[in-house]
Amino acid sequence: MFGLTTDPVRRIRNPLAHLTNEQVIKDVEDFSRSSGLEEYTPMLVKGALIAKDPPAFETVPGLSEDEMEAIRNEVLHKWRQPRSLYFTIILCSIGAAVQGWDQTGSNGANLSFPDALGIPITNTLADGSPNPNASRNQWYQGLVNAGPYIASALLGCWCSDPLNKYFGRRGTIFASAVFCFLSPIGSACAQTWEQLLVTRLLLGIGMGCKGSTVPIFSAENAPASIRGGLVMCWQMWTAFGIFLGTCANLAVKDTGAISWRLQFGSAFIPAVPLLVGIYFCPESPRWYIKKGRYSKAFRSLRRLRNTELQAARDLYYIFAQLRMEAALVQKNTNYATRFIQLFTIPRVRRATLASFTVMIAQQMCGINIIAFYSSTVFEQAGASITNSLLASWGFGLVNFVFAWPAIWTIDTFGRRSLLLFTFPNMAWTLLAAGLCYLIPSSSSAHLGLVALFIYLFAAFYSPGEGPVPFTYSAEVFPLSHREVGMSWAVATCLFWAAVLSITFPRMLAAMTPTGAFGFYAGLNLCAFVMIFLWLPETKQRTLEELDYIFAIPTRTFMKHQVGTVLPWWIKTYIFRRKIGPCPALWSFDGHVDNDKDFVETVRRQSLAVAGGRRRSSIADKIANRF
Template sequence: MASEKKHDRSSSGSRTEFEHHAATPSHTHNDTPTSSVDEADRGRRGASQKLSNPLQGLDRKRLAVMGEEYARLAGLTSDDDIRAFRIGATIAGDSIRYDNIPELTDREREVLERETTHKWSNPSLLYWMIVVCSLCAAVQGMDETVVNGAQIFYKVQFGIGSKSQRDTWLVGLLNGAPYLCCAVLGCWLTDPMNKAFGRRGTIFISCVISALACFWQSFTNTWYHMFIARFILGLGIGPKSATTPIFAAECSPPKLRGALTMQWQVWTAFGIMLGYVADLGFFFVPDHGIELGLNWRLMMGSAMIPAVIACCFIYVCPESPRWYLTKDRHQDAFRAMCRLRFEKVQAARDLFYAYTLLRAEQQAMSIGTRARIMELVTVRRNRNALVASEIVMFMQQFCGINVIAYFSSEIFREAGFSDVSALAASLGFGVINWLFALPAFYTIDTFGRRNLLLATFPFMALFLFFTGFSFWIPDGTPAHIGCIALGVYLFTMVYSPGAGPVPFVYSAEAYPLYIRPIGMSLATATTWFFNFVLAVTWPSMLAAFRPQGGFGWYAGWNVIGFFLVLFFVPETKEKTLEELDGVFDVPLRRQAAYGARQMVFLWRRLVFRQDVGKPQLPNEDGDFWREKKGLRETEGVRAKEAERDGAGRV
């Protein structure tokens, strides 16, 4: 291709302005040599700063030159394209003051202005892409929950419906089979599949696997045949769950990236609800002579419908421009970006920034995968982020939510509900789970990640205890059934805006950018593994400890989760990259001591109504924070002096 030839020529000659900047590390500290450890630390932080803002400190003239050079390097040599990249690169480096650029047309100026004032005003193709991504999330939700109602029937047909130790473990194994596959295989196929097939290709293949596995499940006649089909289903769930949010993020405008990426959690909850709808809708279908029954087969097969629809429409969407960049297909990347933006200037801006960021990432990743894995545990800043991320991902499962998601029909039947009533009550759980996930769009950035977890874990523990203890109310009474349903619903209301969306958002921002892909792979594998543990153990736990003991077990884990978050999970809301380095680069014992002081403060303030000051954050005595605090004080003094001088002149 022309773009590849031009890239080769530019790399063989003298270094361009664009390449010089891309290869230049960004340092935020003095370069005075102290030790090899300090030098390595400065290198890591410099790489992270470069990834945070690769165009920091460049003036408009230099940005314009870099934009023109990139356009020529990419083979986009028409006057219109060069103009777009010259202006786009300037805006990418200084997006706030684009209105002083005389070359902008009135239409371009209007579109750029509307990005701020009407951020939801975008080309229809972008929203079509979000619809398809949301459909993929619904596929995942249905894959997880159609088994909830189907197991009422197939476990009896397969001869594993007794409460013997063997049968309860087999029922749990069938429920957890997809998540076992995700943890040991599916998640780790994501990266090679993305490299080989692209974002669209990975999503398409994953949805094909999901559709075929769902169809396969509906034709099984033995428990081990069902296990194989559901294990294969994990090959569709794992890569799809990791790739779809990435695809949405890479195609979205900067102002909408967070909101559109959060759609995954919301529409997965919607798919969970659809799974319960399918269970209830096919419940009364007669067998029509089908061996071992027909209704549960339709339940299991219904999840293939959204997967087939997603397969039909995924290639209507353009491929991720960023993926094209990784393959040096710059012209294809620009064409794809132009389809997702109103004006070429917007497309050139976002593509130029994406390529600059990609070059910075390649530089940061040059230390090697093995070294980066080691730095997860050898560098304190990374180790503390790892601890916090693993805590929240572990607690997302061990708070007990998927006990209800996978076994709610069995739980309600245990409470005395009829089969139909149990499925209807499960649908109520699905509706609440979806509706109460919507406030997370607002609360996660206003109330804070840590605060949401600290506020919700005690209530989740309380409501699970309430649900479990309600089984001691005499059977057959309205209070017995009503209290159990109420406890489940209240627990879900508290979970959905807290422990549901927070873990993935927290893990995505806790790690430094140069090590984030490895950290997120580990985080995703962790949540799927403990998802499997929960699914496979619950039937046996229910048989051994009864509902009171089972719900009490997970209520106790919510109490433990509260203290783990209190002592080891710092807040990351609205923190810059350098601030996050300061937040995590403190000894864990100091973070734990802060948590203890915070608990005493809240107890004295809220219970005894005492007027006491907030405890100091554990990272506020570091060099960065002292420098920042001193700068703020200096600015405050200067402002007061200026105000006093102005008053004197008047």
């Protein structure tokens, strides 16, 4: 089933590869008649024949030179994509800036809103008398900060499945943008901490729907070869939102009693372009295919691909893959049944485990103890309010700048490799930051070293655990369970973000910064082991091809990691032995993005077209990757 053989290396085959050209043509003709695309039958036939045997694309009859050049450019110039694709991905990812901006808005507001709303959290009051309610108020502060994440985990994420079912990806994103636009304004107008909590709970509904839908929407629209780089725009804009939030905190710090209101309220700004622009984007073609609306799916793909031929090829290839997927998972089930199937269908259960691992790891790494409370952390290191906000601004800048490399590395080194590299480095930098609190506060090195190691921590986080979780979780579920699966993944992430937000003020008081940072440094190492054992690589595979990867039992994958990958790594990088590449657990046969023969064909064709000069160096680099 699913093209998986019984060989030690699981060979995953193109679902069209075993068919003759005559069988493919007949199948395409039947498909075009049943889907109302008869006028595009010749184009669909050409696209299907290319998908059947990518290395032999030049032998497909009827291809023009422009069409062959477009196929070559999928390897030679993979970032040469239509403006409509980039507009869609970037616009929708702007919504992530709401989440980042809100994190740093509440971060700066933590220095003043508790006193303004009558819940002082310091151990002594302004008149010097002991504060008998300090411990209780610390929990209240944590609850207010955690409000959006509580609502997201318990309600917002789970609303995305029915909203996607009835209104599509764009309709769901629009509804979430309404909440993200109005709720921060309500936070700025709150008169009590209870009112502030309610407005932040409403913000969480929008954040949950948006966080569960936008990465799916981006992943379904993007070509496989650059999907990671495009879907990680979500994290880029989250990081940019964090940076803009720290800028806003500094801009309004001297506005007196209303500074915290402006810090909370300014988070509405990124929702404005999302509200205005979402319906200028094409709907997800895979959502249309799921609904049986093939003509609309083809119309969307024509806007998202460079040529009509590529749109026809992708439409039929997705259809063929989903036809095989139907043998693995049940469709047309209700919401409750689909949720239960996250844990009962083996292929879906493995995706559920992988998404749970990568999402909870984002909270275990400790990034949000900085994102939510960096101003408080720096204040405890002896900084003034202004210097705390400046240091937090530095954290936001580092987080944003170091997210950029992942655009290129996430689809070359891969999701898994980035995580395995960054987690050990996050562990030691976080531990070092905590130990720096043991330096006497009178020393000039105290604050500087704390800031240095927190910035190094952010620099390792941003290209690894920053972009990977939402990108990875949006990819791993089959189309039939993608919405509820992503809801599960985002709810996992935001629930534990809420737990972190609620507990950290009290943890900071009870364990001191050194103990709290050391605790999260240890969790980084736990997350490293979980990722090593449970996370398959997904780079440069179509969403449907991932069905084959997750058809491999978890026990088999773990056995391969411990028995093959770990010994190979030790021999190669510790004992420095040249033993060749690591044996793979699976291989793909006959896909357009990574097939070696296809790459060689492109190389030869590009040399011929360019007279053997202009593109030889680019083609050689591509060929050497394989």
